[in-house]
Amino acid sequence: MYRLSKLRFGFPIGLILMLFLDGSISQIFGAQLxxxxxxxxxxxxxLWLICAVLFEDRYEIPIARWGAIAGAVFDLxxxxxxxxxxxxxxLVVYLTRQVMGYxxxxxxxxxxxYFIDITVIEALSYLASRMVHLTSMAGSAFLVNTLGPTLALNLALFVVLYFPIRWVYNWLK
Amino acid sequence: MQKFSFNRRLVIVIVCVIVAFALMTVSVAVRNKKATPPLVQQFGNDIVGLADRVVALPANGLRGSVSAVSELLNTYQENQQLKKQVSELAQTKVRDQTLAKENKQLKKQIKLNDSLTDYSAISAAVITRTPSSWQNQVIINKGSSAGVVKNMPVMSGSGLVGRISEVNKTNSKVELITDNNDSANRFAVSITTKSGKTVNGVLSGYNADTGEITMNNLTTKAKISKGDKVVTSGLGGVTPKGLYVGKVAKASGDDYGLSTKLHITPATDLSELNIVTVAVTKQ
Known part of the structure; x- marks a missing residue:
């Protein structure tokens, strides 16, 4: 199914586009964000990865693999x-797939x-940054100054973009 | 069977965690020690950087046009204020030119080719910013092929904004002075006080709550007043002398009460960077 659909090209292109948009948004709205x-x-x-899990139904997209690739590009x-x-x-894709079983x-x-996923991502990347001394932010400051606002922004983006992304996935199928 | 699969999963998790730590440690070590990242990473970053321009250029263009409209609204007021400043600046500029010329002649006489203040500039555009809350990093569109070398200071607008932390062929990463990580290169700076004394020190960190840079390791006990200008001192290598950092906001005792700690208001708004200048020292 996946090999025959437009998803085969559409999914990675969307993924890369979203990856770059993250950076561009941070750059353009830097003063506000x-x-x-x-x-x-x-x-x-x-958001793109999680929506893929939500909307894939019979199409078996290798989301975790593409997630790892996106993560590698993000890191480097x-x-x-x-x-x-x-x-x-x-990990987040795996987590979402597990929850989707229920x-x-x-x-x-x-x-x-998505709420759980963003919390996991932010918490783990905070822990990793603390380990390698990229940040010296206290845990309480992290919860209040970073996790809370980040959750607010991303949940708002989810609400706004859920239906457009669903439309895109349906079109790609 | 159930137990077996649980164990296998646990092993996978543990292996992943260990590998993640190893990779993180290695990449931090490489970043701190080497002048350029490994060739594979460099190559990958160049390709990704080129692809990113396809997205970033329209996005930045859109932003430019939007801010152009909003800036148009308060142009009149700004114009009036600026007119006053221009007349003062013209005078300063002429004097500046004369002094620079004189300086050049004097240097020639004593056969001094390049001193600490001399540098040439590479201007670069900011492509994108790291979407992360602890890494204040931007990616610029000039790399080693344009002559950028790791640890060079980067300026924007009126002052110092950061230093080059990673160099690829066609793009490089700039770690802003608001970044608080342990390995960040501390700039050597100096202040000329009102009484004419020079105080040397090192930029030691950034206080996110107040938006001020802190300066430590002061060399003298000279009286420093609010509003004194802080510039780079040119000591310790790649940074030229005389790059403007900011103004002193207040002086306080450091965490142990033994020495003075200065709080500096940065000269440039670090959250909005579009065009930056990389300063290349002639050595």
Whole structure:
């Protein structure tokens, strides 16, 4: 199924586009997103991956593999520290797939899963950055200044982009 | 059977965690020690950087046109204020030119070719920014083929914004001075006080809550007042002398009460960088 559909090209192209859009959004809205008391990081690439899990039904997209590739590019190109997102992205995809076994994919359950995924991503990347001394931020400051605002931004993006992305996936099928 | 698959999963998780740590440690070590990243990474980054331009250029263009409209609205007020400043600046500029010329002649007389203040500039555009809350990093569109070398200082607008942390062929990463990581290169800076004394020190970090850079390791106990200008001192290698960093906001005791710690307001707004200048020292 996957090999015959437009998803075969459409999914990776969308993934790469989202990856670059993350950086461009951070650059363009830098003044608004990166305030000292509220740092918001956009995770459009995660949104694309999670939506793939939500909408794939019979099409078996190798999402975790593509997640690892996106993570590798993210690590090398954006952060320069290899070995963080290359593991986190597939983990989040795996996590979402596990949860999807218990509930049916719809807007609300997707929102809840996305909430968990963003929390996992931010927490793990925070831990990794603390380990290699990229940041000295205290855990409480992380919760208030980074995790909260980031969740707010990404859930808002999910709400706005859920239906457009679903349309794109349906079109690609 | 159930137990077996659980064990296998556990092993996979543990192996992944160990590999992740190993990779992270190695890449941090490489980043701190080597002048350029491994060839594979460089090559990959160049390709990704080229692809990114396809997305980043339209996005940045769109931003430019939007901000152009919003800037048009308060142009009149700004124009009036600027007119006053221009007349003062013209005078300063002429004097500057005369002094620079005189300086050149004097240097020639004592056969001094390049001193600490001399540098040439490479201007570059910012392609994108790292979407991460702890790494204040931007990626610029000039790399080693344009002559960029690791650790060079980067300026934007009126002041210093950061240093080059990774160089690829056609793009490089700039670690902003607001980045607080342990391995960040600390700039050697100096302040000329009102009484004419020079105080040397090192930029030691960034306070996100107040938006101020801190300066430590002061060499003297000279009285420093608010508003004194902080410039790079040119000591310790690749940074030329006299790049403007910011103004002193306040002085306080450091964490142990033994020495003075200065808080500096940066000269440039570090959240909005479009065009930056890489300073290349002539050595």
């Amino acid at each position: 990166f305030q000292p008391t509220a740092t918001m990081v956009s995770h459009l690439v995660v 190109y954006y952060t320069g520290i290899f070995g963080v997102y290359v593991f986190i992205f597939p 509930i049916s994919p719809n807007f609300l359950s997707g929102l809840l899963i």
